[in-house]
Amino acid sequence: MAKEKPETLPVRISRILAERIISGQIEPGARLRQDHVAVEFGASHVPVREAFQRLEAQGLAVSEPRRGVRVAAFDLREVREVAEMRAALEVLALRHAGPHLTRAMLDEAEDATRAGDNSPDVRAWEEANRRFHRLIVTPCAMPRLLAAIDDLHAASARFLFSAWRSDWEARTDHDHRAILAALRAGQVEEAAAILARHVQWIGSKPVRTAAGGTRDIFAIQG
Amino acid sequence: MAKEKPETLPVRISRILAERIISGQIEPGARLRQDHVAVEFGASHVPVREAFQRLEAQGLAVSEPRRGVRVAAFDLREVREVAEMRAALEVLALRHAGPHLTRAMLDEAEDATRAGDNSPDVRAWEEANRRFHRLIVTPCAMPRLLAAIDDLHAASARFLFSAWRSDWEARTDHDHRAILAALRAGQVEEAAAILARHVQWIGSKPVRTAAGGTRDIFAIQG
DNA sequence: AGTTTGAAAATTATCTATAATTTTGAAATC
């Protein structure tokens, strides 16, 4: 009897809105009007307000008192910030997960990498990528850490969908396989080092701006 | 124009409840009943529910659908988890803050350490300790990272108040001064290494069962 | 023409009321 989640109404609303924000279906800065959302979901505004608060906690929305809530804007500085937080926390999680990783888990992670190879679009690729990262850190059994990582992945995915570059796919697949090889050899620290570089690399690429030019966004001070 | 804070009602309620949870005034596992809280604050259910959601996002409360919300229980495993997350994130923040730390900021941090020395009770000591940590990482200018660290500090303080050990004070004061010395010498990495050990050390100590013997610590403040 | 003013509309935040669910407690049963 593992049935435990009826998925409460505010959770459902916030999940669907989060998907739209991450996919870019709702643009940064767009207003989220509670009554409009309420009628769309056939609900009242109370569960909608709670859904908004969840989105705010995830960093996907910002609320100004008496002025409503907007989709959070994200600039290049925040992308870099998220990448560095991910690197720090996923490395921590991997170090603890390492001793508990089984052969079966690593095989499943390899399946995820293969699914990334064969993904038809960015969305499918992102799903496979997130599955890989989740699989290798979950055995750390640190719920608070995993929840924080999940939120950061959402922010990362937002950036991924907004500015996607074709060279990402090849690079990440190579990194994923290198991480798996290290883990199979029992070299957790080596895997953690690759993971840290791998995650931070997301924020290290020059990105097309709205004007069409490119701009380096990653300048780590020594 | 400076950022005005009207402090909205749900924020006020959640802040006060958070203080009570952190201080141990409300015990882990205790039910938070929305009607009771509502009448206490002279408010209705709706702002109270939003305050509860805020507490849940901070990890201070857990909500079971249709069963209400309870003060989050915290065991030794979670204390260790929080300590390790703090170490990872505060080190990251300190590395970025390092180049922007001024002499004046370090002096202020030293004031905080002195205030810790002269604190009359645990509560005052905790406030000074948190001030020190906040001062040396704030110049990193990474809002999401700083917010995450703040939440982790709240969880740490909860543990501090529930099971306080007299040897903490001496040890942390020594560490704080070592961190400041390294920063004054421009050795950010050295400071970061001390900080990592310093923060993790909190979760490394064996702990007395925090059932009844911890409450007298709190009788000081009432 | 561009800016300012002010009333109407839209929206947020809160309160009161209602339906649904869970908890409680005592009587009935084994």
Added chain:
DNA sequence: GATTTCAAAATTATAGATAATTTTCAAACT
């Protein structure tokens, strides 16, 4: 005496309604 049953009370979750604030937009003014 312990357990089960079942109705009453308490509590949660949502809906509907109201007050307060902000936004909009067109007319008046410089």
